Amino acid sequence: MKDSIPELRQALEESVPVVALTGAGISAESGVPTFRGANGLWRNFPPEKLATPEAFAENPRLVWEWYDWRRSMIREARPNAGHLALVELERRKTAQGATAFTLVTQNVDGLHDRAGNRNTVKLHGDLWLVRCTGCGAVERNEEVPLRRLPPHCRCGALLRPGVVWFGEPLPPDAWERAARASASARIFLVIGTSAVVYPAAGLAREAREAGARLAIVNPEPTPLDPMADWVLRGPSGEILPRLL
Numbered sequence: 001m002k003d004s005i006p007e008l009r010q011a012l013e014e015s016v017p018v019v020a021l022t023g024a025g026i027s028a029e030s031g032v033p034t035f036r037g038a039n040g041l042w043r044n045f046p047p048e049k050l051a052t053p054e055a056f057a058e059n060p061r062l063v064w065e066w067y068d069w070r071r072s073m074i075r076e077a078r079p080n081a082g083h084l085a086l087v088e089l090e091r092r093k094t095a096q097g098a099t100a101f102t103l104v105t106q107n108v109d110g111l112h113d114r115a116g117n118r119n120t121v122k123l124h125g126d127l128w129l130v131r132c133t134g135c136g137a138v139e140r141n142e143e144v145p146l147r148r149l150p151p152h153c154r155c156g157a158l159l160r161p162g163v164v165w166f167g168e169p170l171p172p173d174a175w176e177r178a179a180r181a182s183a184s185a186r187i188f189l190v191i192g193t194s195a196v197v198y199p200a201a202g203l204a205r206e207a208r209e210a211g212a213r214l215a216i217v218n219p220e221p222t223p224l225d226p227m228a229d230w231v232l233r234g235p236s237g238e239i240l241p242r243l244l
């Protein structure tokens with residue numbers, strides 16, 4: 001039964017290791033807009049028009065305005081029941097072994113950190129880090145709103161958000177950890193992602209091919225549904241607590 005919560009609950013208890021891949025949908029119930037959802041578009045820009053090195057080169061101020069808006073909203077947001085369920089899942093699995101649970105997230109909002117997950121791999125960076133386009137320095141920056149748009153480094157060069165844009169490689173260490181965990185997963189959960197952005201979405205396919213059972217948690221269909229062992233249709237803030 002593809003929609004059986006009790007069956008997946010039991011499989012989660014019995015299986016080691018477990019990997020969860022999350023996307024913007026897990027933060028939707030915290031009030032953070034998704035990228036491709038109904039109210040995810042800022043001033044009608046699709047993410048492909050803002051989250052690129054080309055957009056930043058052309059208009060850094062515009063791109064920083066988008067990030068400033070998101071940072072302001074996210075700072076006010078709180079982790080929701082879905083985030084908290086993943087903390088509890090990590091706690092329970094870690095009692096079965098140090099590497100029994102890995103959280104792989106595409107999100108840059110930091111809500112998994114604030115909820116309390118520890119073994120987390122951030123594939124697309126972190127909205128609260130900035131990186132200098134001149135000297136390469138990376139630092140944490142939590143100023144909201146930013147005093148100066150676009151912000152500059154002490155060395156005088158432009159700062160950019162510490163995130164991964166389209167056409168850029170993922171951080172190699174994060175990618176290696178995620179790929180290794182996925183290849184050995186027995187259960188692979190795909191939560192709140194449209195699963196259209198690669199290479200992140202490919203982790204689910206690779207885990208499936210390496211023998212993991214695949215579970216999708218999403219109110220909408222995704223391209224991964226046909227290969228999934230479980231498809232639980234609903235908000236993650238409702239479904240995830242029921243899995244524990």
Ligand code: BJW
Nearest residue numbers: 023024025034035036106166167192193194197198235236
């Ligand atoms: C709920 C819910 C609730 C709602 N509960 N769920 C053609 C084919 C294949 C690949 C490519 C291609 N052309 C180009 C590419 C590559 C490209 C790509 O994948 N493009 C596709 C879009 C076509 N990928 C890249 O460029 C990546 N890099 C790369 O490939 O490098 C290669 C390289 C190697 C060596 C040298 C150089 C290059 C990089 C991708 C980076 C993505 N970056 C972003 C921005 C991050 C920073 C920021 O946040 O500003 O990452 S884009 C954006 O999309 C963000 C997200 O992490 C990512 C995924 O989105 P996500 O999380 O899935 O969100 P949504 O909005 O799409 O979906 C939300 C879901 O939630 C929906 O399903 C809802 O139903 C659901 N939901 N409420 C649970 N309550």
Ligand code: ZN
Nearest residue numbers: 132135153155
């Ligand atoms: Zn600098």
